[in-house]
Amino acid sequence: MSTLENNSLEPMADAPVLSPGKVMLSHAKSHRGLMLGGLVILTIMLVAIFAPLLAPHDPYAQVLSRKLVPPVWFDSSKATWDHILGTDHLGRDYLSRLIYGARISLLIGFSAMLISGVIGTVLGICAGYFGGRVDMVISFLITTRLSMPVVLVALAVISIVGSSLTVVIWVIGLLIWDRFAVVVRSATQQVRGLDFVASARALGSSTPRILFSEVMPNISNHVIVIATLEMAHAILLEAALSFLGLGVQPPTPSWGLMISDAKGLMFFDGWLIAVPGTALFLLVLAINLVGDGLRDVTAPEDRN
């Protein structure tokens, strides 16, 4: 894969001395996976932001006389350019629902990732920096979290509390902080022993100051990598929850929900699950490519 391209560093005998940031940027630019993934994400983000302008129809409008119109490339008398991707079982324009669905995926993915990122990073830094008892307690919390099945707990909690966008975001966010904590903990352990932390301590910096201005900047590359990967994880989780009927509630357009609605009809109209499924796959693939790429560029030692 293109992820390994950076291993062959060209000898730069007469090249000017570049700052570390510029070197990283040039690595990033030559990283095909990173650029391709970034481009796809950017496109999907723009589509999500400008959904009202781009969507050809109202995603909620049901036209029962135009149910299950196939996409244009189908050789069918019903296929029409008015509904490029066809319509669903309630006669709603599939392309418009797909476009609005990008908003839900990105919103939930990003918010859940922020929640889990804050929890995981704080726990990881404390465990890694203070060590000893604090580390023991936090490692215990991580182990406990890992031993509870995510999908099952999320479903149980949502079924009791009742589903809404906020509930889904919080439940996912509160469940997937483990990888943040694990990675940040070990990254902090490595930074903790370095000279600049010792000198900051010798200068009399307070502990919060050391954590924020000495440790944080030096582990942020790990945090960003995990953040992208966890955002993909959260998007997949939301889709699975919505698919099982306990995530985003109808009629909100969500890709997982679209696949769930199409499940009963897929034997006759396979494209109904192929369209939202491909969108979901592409988005998650793009985010993972960016995550892997960022790791290759900023923290290659984490690769495995």
Added chain:
Amino acid sequence: MLAFLLKRLSMAVLVALTVSSLTFSLNFLSGDPAIALGGESATEADLQTIRETYGYDKPIPVQYINWLTRAVQGDLGQSHYLNQPVSEEIFQRLPTTMALGLCALVFALALSIPLGVLAAIRPNSLLDRFALTIAVVGQAMPSFWFGLTMMLWFAINWRILPVSGSDSWKHFVMPSIALGYYITPGVMRLTRAGMLEVLRSDYIRTARAKGVSKFSLLFKHALRNAIIPVVSLAAVQFGFMLGGSIVIETIFAINGLGFLAWESIQRADLPMMQAIVLVLSFFYIALTFFADVLNAWLDPRIRIG
């Protein structure tokens, strides 16, 4: 070794206790559990009867201790819907989920370990790139979508495999692939990384100089050392798979624990849900415990450090 064992065991017990109290606290997530059980139309007298029947009138710590004592004795409560002990139903369904999990694990290992080894022999070769592509694609594919797509092709279009159910081995082929495929990337990457490291080591060079055959060198000398971290990853992933099988079992209507969980959620059968969460968590805790012990036994550095 004994010190390591005791330390690790006490950790496992502590985690199990915490998980059980978290699971127990699901009771109070919806407010008064008696109202949830009695419904909107229940009178105050009805609610009082429900509270007394289920013990909700006692202080919460007492309720927890009672619940835990019964759980340890194998009594995981009474299903609100089926009106029979939860444990009966669970142990009836557990073997199906275990079988599915094992099939998925075997599929995943059979695909990812050879691929990881082959990728490590020639880093950056076409095969290595192919393996990495599989890994990247695998991580991005929603398992339920993958399952449905397989169903569409293999069961509907080509009619090779049955659509859903759990009556014969044929019913387990697609679900095992859908469930197992998701863990192949991790196992493959770890195998590849482990092999790359081991293949650089001195003893491999010695073996090669001795004239050991290529196959024996890779699979007997190198893989044996590279596989150690894969063992614990596989154990962890097996636990995750059992927890995640709810999605796959629902799609393929496999009569296992995950499907039971989904049915219980539909029926708002809280004791059943709690029991399933508890059983799967305990299984994961036991699994990781044994994996750690196995690792410590294989690699003395772990039990000392």
